[in-house]
Amino acid sequence: MNKSIVTAVLVLFCCGLRAQSLNVERPGSGSIPSLKEVFRDDFLIGAALNMSEVEERDPAVSALIASQFNTLTPENNMKAAFLHPGWDRYDFVQADEVVGFAMRHHMKVNGHCLIWHSQLPAYMRGMQDADSVRRYFTDHITTVAGRYDGKVYSWDVVNEALNEDGTLRKSIFQRSLGDNYIVEAFRLAQKAAPHTQLYYNDYNIERGSKREGAVALVKKIQAAGVRIDGVGIQGHWSAGRVPLEDIEKSIQEFAALGVKVMFTELDLSVLPSPRGHGGADVSDRAAYEDQLNPYVNGLPDSVQAVLAQSYAQLFGLFMKYRDKIGRVTFWGVDDGQSWLNGFPVRGRTNYPLLFDRQLRPKPAFYKVIGTAERAGVM
Numbered sequence: 001m002n003k004s005i006v007t008a009v010l011v012l013f014c015c016g017l018r019a020q021s022l023n024v025e026r027p028g029s030g031s032i033p034s035l036k037e038v039f040r041d042d043f044l045i046g047a048a049l050n051m052s053e054v055e056e057r058d059p060a061v062s063a064l065i066a067s068q069f070n071t072l073t074p075e076n077n078m079k080a081a082f083l084h085p086g087w088d089r090y091d092f093v094q095a096d097e098v099v100g101f102a103m104r105h106h107m108k109v110n111g112h113c114l115i116w117h118s119q120l121p122a123y124m125r126g127m128q129d130a131d132s133v134r135r136y137f138t139d140h141i142t143t144v145a146g147r148y149d150g151k152v153y154s155w156d157v158v159n160e161a162l163n164e165d166g167t168l169r170k171s172i173f174q175r176s177l178g179d180n181y182i183v184e185a186f187r188l189a190q191k192a193a194p195h196t197q198l199y200y201n202d203y204n205i206e207r208g209s210k211r212e213g214a215v216a217l218v219k220k221i222q223a224a225g226v227r228i229d230g231v232g233i234q235g236h237w238s239a240g241r242v243p244l245e246d247i248e249k250s251i252q253e254f255a256a257l258g259v260k261v262m263f264t265e266l267d268l269s270v271l272p273s274p275r276g277h278g279g280a281d282v283s284d285r286a287a288y289e290d291q292l293n294p295y296v297n298g299l300p301d302s303v304q305a306v307l308a309q310s311y312a313q314l315f316g317l318f319m320k321y322r323d324k325i326g327r328v329t330f331w332g333v334d335d336g337q338s339w340l341n342g343f344p345v346r347g348r349t350n351y352p353l354l355f356d357r358q359l360r361p362k363p364a365f366y367k368v369i370g371t372a373e374r375a376g377v378m
């Protein structure tokens with residue numbers, strides 16, 4: 001056989017192997033590409049998991065998660081209300097299960113989250129005594145970050161500390177400990193978890209004054225000589241209205257600070273927003289109205305196409321900046337268990353993710369895969 005034929009045969013063989021490794025079998029549905037494989041050289045691909053997923057109650061869901069994602073964020077079970085239910089009492093059972101799931105499936109864990117004004121334990125809500133807040137703050141970070149050092153890859157050390165105008169939210173921590181509490185949180189986390197990546201995480205920080213506030217916050221932490229490894233942009237946006245220009249600017253500005261940029265809670269709502277709503281403050285609530293819930297019997301093709309197009313634009317941007325982006329995590333696996341069916345209006349039927357209620361990949365999934373192909377990855 002002459003040399004060029006041998007080379008051609010080898011190339012074809014290797015391409016075949018590569019293509020094979022990018023496609024995974026999922027029970028009940030032929031083979032589909034794998035997000036984590038397709039973006040393997042670009043960024044981590046994650047999903048937020050609830051306890052039913054972590055406890056592997058449905059083997060089809062487990063198989064889908066293991067084949068598509070290489071990192072997970074517990075949707076709720078590492079939040080303080082779950083981990084630290086009594087003043088002197090921690091309950092690590094579920095958080096340990098999260099770590100166990102990740103080990104079984106060779107996934108990284110992003111711990112979410114150490115310091116946040118929401119989903120606090122009952123005894124902390126409305127706590128006025130500054131000394132008690134300080135004791136809680138120090139003990140919580142030291143105990144939790146210390147226990148999981150080396151077991152989780154990263155922590156969202158502080159979540160949602162900024163107001164929309166870029167000033168600091170007057171949270172229980174800000175009121176009791178002063179503006180410096182964020183630097184202190186990172187300092188304590190750094191000490192307790194020297195092997196763990198440490199992130200600041202928030203929604204709408206891609207925009208205007210809130211972005212400026214986030215940049216200032218990172219600079220303040222760095223100026224204090226404290227480690228911060230990344231910024232997480234949550235990414236709760238709406239299909240057809242993704243703020244691409246702001247997102248691009250924020251990737252550039254955060255990356256220029258020398259930290260990794262992450263998209264940590266990605267989902268694109270297809271439902272109308274109730275008047276005055278625009279963010280991901282979990283305490284926001286709006287009353288149910290039928291016109292806010294138009295797709296109870298399925299998503300029309302035209303809306304499906306808008307969703308797919310928005311995801312394609314977003315991942316096109318992520319690929320352009322793949323050297324600056326550490327991870328892209330979806331806030332859920334399939335549409336059926338997305339928090340957006342209940343937020344900010346209870347009882348709606350939303351379609352914000354890449355897999356439908358039967359775990360089938362949606363047109364948006366293939367568009368996302370296509371952005372990697374166009375960038376020449378496959």
Ligand code: XIL
Nearest residue numbers: 075076112159234265280281282339
């Ligand atoms: C949400 C969960 O998805 C819900 O199950 C829970 O009831 C409320 O919190 N920003 C965050 C996440 O940082 O922790 C929130 O998760 C969504 C908004």
